[in-house]
Amino acid sequence: MNNARSATPDLTQLRARIGALEGLPSLAAGRPAEAVPLGVAAIDDCLPWGGLAAGGLHEIRGGAGASQGFAAYLLGRLAGRRRGKLLWLTLSDHLHAPGLAGLGVPVERLLVVRPPRGADLLWAAEEGLRCKGVAGLLADIDGADFRAARRLSLAARGSGVPGLMLNRGAPLGPALTRWQVTAAPSEATIGVGAWRWALALTRCRFMAAGEEDRALQWVVEAKHAKGGFCLVALSGDRSFGDVRRRAG
């Protein structure tokens, strides 16, 4: 405490302190909040938590196929690191389990909830986020007003459950990270190659000063490795320094 007062209040530190007051997954010295790495070093290195922070909302936006694919991949990663069930909340009846399995989702741990209306979906998402027995929750939503989004965020914070928000509507205020996903053309000598996505991290709390609202971009490719499905970064921002250089 003394130390913090004597040091020059660097903007990053201030933000971290405000974040702690807000109860966001903190970056307290030496002990980052519980996080689940994406398994792509280039991206994990850029994220302040070293991965996706548990206990918060992560927003995923983009075209139907690609954004859902990336969200499913993240859900699979959460399942790999956390115990419990996976919940997928959606209004549609389009989910195809074999396809999800192909993206690394352990389908035997997945429960799909199909509420009749959007309002019920938000309610159900809150219930699910509040439950410690959930490894990860993915909600397919069409925006949420500020109050609802805040409630979701608080529920996630209380329980430490990571919430993936596959959002087609207006951006969510309380999200810790926001990802814009677009499909990228694949490469192969014949046929269609491995899935490729262009990822843009358009928002990330606790980024270095001035970086918070700058997009970091990567192109990633899906690989079927021994340990299961994983992503490999082909190109993109390696570090904050890179971004600074390009911006300058």
Place this chain on the structure above:
Amino acid sequence: MPYLATDRLATSGAGPDEAWAVAEAGSQRRLVALNRAAERAGLRPGMSVADALAIRPSLKLAPHEAAEEDALLGRLAEWCSVYTPFAAPDLWREGISSAGLWLDISGCDHLWGGEAALLDDLTGRLERLGFTARAAVADTPGAAWGWARFGAGDVISPGGAREAIASLPVNALRLAPEATLGLARLGLRRVGDLYPLARGPLAARFGSIVGRRLDQALGGEEEPISPLRPPQSLQVQRRFVTPIARSEDVSAAVRFLLPRLMQLLERQQLGVRRLDLSVFRVDASCVRLAIGTSRPTRDADALFRLMALQLDGVQADFGIESLVLAASVAAPLAARQQDMEDGAAAESLSEMLDSLGNRLGFGRLQGFAPAGSHLPERSVRRLSVEAAAANQPEPWPDQRRPPILLTRPEAVAVSAPLPDAPPLLFRWRQTLHRVRRAEGPERLEGEWWRDQSPARDYYLVENEEGERFWLYRLGLPGEFNPARWFVHGLFA
């Protein structure tokens, strides 16, 4: 309930002093039931409407609505489950105007201070509701039936049925009019007249029914009352001296009952899977609420929270006089959880799933498992929450399958250079997609043992933007002209 048909009209607004009758429809209209005023005027059931009107020109007529009466009896019988779990309506049967209620009060009467007190309570309440009721208690349902309708209508002491109903007319044996008429022709007017007779000739003349009814009345043959709902041994009840109406009171009563039910369950090492709350109101109506849980539980607080979601919807109307809480489905549940950490997480998970299931419906929660079909739309089995909880990892097919499968494949306009080549261009949802890469075909034959659907050739195609689709052409190359193409799924 001798005047049920007309009482029903009275409760819905007909005047009490006017002569009323209920007549059946048809060319030969006959009276089916009368109220007291009509009876005093000398009218009898079975008279033709024309005769009745000649005797009493001011007679008011209403159509006979047997279904409505049966429904009313059903409701009253439900309400009578306040007295005993074995309550059933005695419905209108061809030619026998019964309009009554069966209650098996064995073992229940002491709760009301004896059989006579129970009878008084029952008839008193029905009277206040506007129903004339006569009731009797006897060793057998048959004797009680006769004694209520033709006898004094009170309690026949055990073993006294034989003497008591001997003086009743033979109608008291629940016989069809033809049979009673036949017996009367032989001079057999009283039930007692039948006692000394040999059964053989009686059966030859009137069929076995007369002997059977006699046996049933005298206890020679068992006649169980089939209750409306199976009795619950796992239930607790709370009656209120003064009817309650406030929702807080209802909640408090449920809170009071839940731990008691949990004790019952714990003794038998059971947990609730389905909980029914029956709310009996003073106006002889009954509401039932039910909640389900995805796995057996004895957590009174959690169950109350689930119940509370529905309690608000309970209308007290004129007041609630009794609540019955029953564990209608129970399953074995060991006394204690062992693993604290995991136990707590699993507990909170099942609690959360119950809350989702009770609000959204358990059908809206699903797990998935592979099904043995190669057709994409049949390749997945949907599992209930319960089955999904025990879901084991199973291998999914190795082929690339889309995570989004359209419930109905959508037809697309396509330009393909050759009948068996992937398309170069296709238009889907008003957008033109240029195919940059394609993979296929993967031929999936129709399931000929199920239906005659043609084979499909699936292609995985990628457009210039990198979006990937799962398209198929229906039928073998050239089978349909022009070729019919569909989008079936979206890849990641």
